[in-house]
Amino acid sequence: MRVLVGVKRVVDYAVKVRVAADKKAVDLANVKMSMNPFCEIAVEEAVRLKEAKKATEVIVVSIGPKAAAETIRTALAMGCDRGIHLTTDSRTDQELGPNSVAKLLAKIVEEESPDAIILGKQSIDGDFGCTGAMLAEHLKVPQCTFAASIDFDAKTVERETDTGTEVVSFPSLPAVFTADLRLNEPRYATLPNIMKAKKKKIDTKAADSLGVELNEGNTVLEVFEPPPREAGIFVDDVDGLVDKLKNEAGVL
């Protein structure tokens, strides 16, 4: 089985993001960037398949600026075999949207013919959560999103939903899977693997050379911070508390 994994370079989850002065985007200058946490989980799942001898090859793909090559190297250090880097200068947190990404990935799938495509369930910058589903639609293949566990032998996937877990089955491969938090705990790459990864192959192409229409149709009008949290107040007694909860907060 050949596995294709998608990874995205995003703002590190621990960074406190700030809005840019022109209120059109998040300020990315000098901000720490890392692999999207759900993409890490996707890579880990693919690498475990390889270690269990269920996958013969794992290819990692990323769409992003020049620096996204580092993110691909990290995936290679975790155990992927080779990488594909589609370069773009568009902002991947808001300009290049999920449908464009899905169309680009579909082109890669056409070229590489993977049996399984594993993506993160959503990126922590765009938070659309759409790419996996859109990709499956473009490819006309089954989709198993929010996977908490995948059984390739039984062809079943445990899916996390807001109301609980459900088990779905997929009829055949190829199929698209998107990784949820519970799927696995990603490994830290070891130095020997990081050094080996430097020698692994990354194919670089321009994203706009694939014959895909990249105009998303969405325009970001404004980016702003949520209103600052107000200071708490002290109430004198329980009656006062109940009164505020009822009449001010409107939660009772």
Place this chain on the structure above:
Amino acid sequence: MLCAATSKMILKHITFTKRRSLATVTNELRRLFESDPEIIDSNPYELDRHGRGESFHPSKPPSHIVHVRTTQQIQDVVKACASTSPPTPIVPFGAGTSLEGHVGSTNPDSISISTTKNFNQLVSVDPSSLQCTVQPGITRHKLNHELRATGLQFMVDPGADASIGGMAATNASGTSAVKFGVMRDNVLQVKVVTSSGEEITAGSKTFKNSAGYDLKNLFVGSEGTLGVITEITLRLHPIVDHIESSVCAFQSLTQACDAVVTLLSCGVPVAKCEVLDGPAIHAFNLYSKDVDDMTPQPHLFVELQDISEAGLASQRNIVEEILNDCGGTNIEFSANPAVRKKLWAARHDTYYASCALRPGEGMGIVTDACVPLGQLASVIAATAEDIQTSEVIGPVFGHAGDGNFHCILPVRDTDSEEYLQKLEDVNDRLISRTLAAGGTCTGEHGVGSGKMKYLTTQYGEGAVDIMRAIKESLDPKNIFNPGKIITP
């Protein structure tokens, strides 16, 4: 923001002179941080939390907390506290493990300098020099997560997710010490704000340094009594590909400890080597749902690491042979990362597991004895026996590879005087036994206020006098965490 109720509470209980000092330092702090007033914290719950740790020592809260953002702010606070009359004590606070009352304010006017909120960044990484530099408020799990792309990790692993500043101040260590050493072996350099408000640098970013007196190792382990640590350069180690952990049962603690001596004498480069007695395993079984139950008898948990698969396999064979020869049974090995993680997480939770043996409100007396390796078997066995004959609950476990073990004596608020006296006696006998065997009253947890009384017995007057001279010289106004380690 000052809470009116709290100030009234504090002011009621102190003399007019001290009140003048508290009012002065309060005004001074307000003035210094006029443009950033939210870093001054007088929330009564936060004050209480900043006066306590994870052990039975009751909370002794400070008067204010300053959640500092920069070294300059630390310097300003130190100068302000030194200039009041009388001077205002300072208690640095990391994540609050504080097992021997380290963070308890002996003076209710004290100012707590707290770093985990705003002074907690990884400053730089130098992978080819195998080191990184951090601010004191970063915790060790967060640091390792930030380092994950480098293939390097910070190896010192005390049970808690402690702050690096706190770990440096207490010379902390954990299960990895048998291979990677303690904080003193893993801190290359520290920056410290001293009593004059100046920031000095101690140590160097090199692996070896013979220049001058070893100030770095003086400040590391000084428990906030000589200055406030503002930056730490740490030694990192590569994560190794081939790791396996092993669990093995023994008929007696003596047998288990003899096996440890044999392993180390044969030169096995164990990465972790922990012993747990029957009661500790029992606590472990009840508390940790992620790990299979083990028979409630003494056990060794060992971890092996190697840079190659073949190397690991040959270590495993040698270890299995040694454990068998020493009377070990039910020997199991596992390389599965999830299994290993759960095993060591459960080991780290043994303190809580022990406290859970006695349901109810209260914490634990955590003992910390370290003896020459050859004495471990007799001291630990005598301790376990003493606990049994005294009929108290006190699981025994520890870093056998270092000759270091802990015994947790859970204390409950409802305990009778009689029971408390029994616990105290067990603890006293343990420390006497340890010192008689040529050991130290604390291998890792530090002196704080709890163990000050043992220093003279352990070292003699001469050495303790030198410690006092150092304290008096570096902190003439006794503002740095007074009432800990040594009194001037």
